Amino acid sequence: MKTQEQISKWIRTYLADILEVEPEKIDENYEFERFGLNSSAAVSLVGDLEEWLGFELSPSLFFEFNTIAQVSTYLAEMVQEENTSENVVRSA
Numbered sequence: 001m002k003t004q005e006q007i008s009k010w011i012r013t014y015l016a017d018i019l020e021v022e023p024e025k026i027d028e029n030y031e032f033e034r035f036g037l038n039s040s041a042a043v044s045l046v047g048d049l050e051e052w053l054g055f056e057l058s059p060s061l062f063f064e065f066n067t068i069a070q071v072s073t074y075l076a077e078m079v080q081e082e083n084t085s086e087n088v089v090r091s092a
Helices: 004-019 039-053 068-091
Strands: none
Touching: 004 039, 004 068, 039 068
16 A cells, blocks of 8 residues: 555656656655646656556646645545455455
8 A cells, every 4th residue: 555655755756757856856845836747747647646556546636736745645545545445345
């Protein structure tokens, strides 16, 4: 199960690769617009994040949440819900 911290690190590393900086230089509380994330980059990021997490996400995720901290907190809650739902189905 992926945690908020793991999700935040994944997003920071992804953005660091795009921006050609060290992941530690990416502040999770900066708004995405400060990173110059355009809509095509955001859609690619969502697609790669979906693959890593293993479930579908809204294409507008990074426009609905303004920071890495907000997105990673939301996604960690989704991961928790997904795991809870899977456990309920398995036990049924």
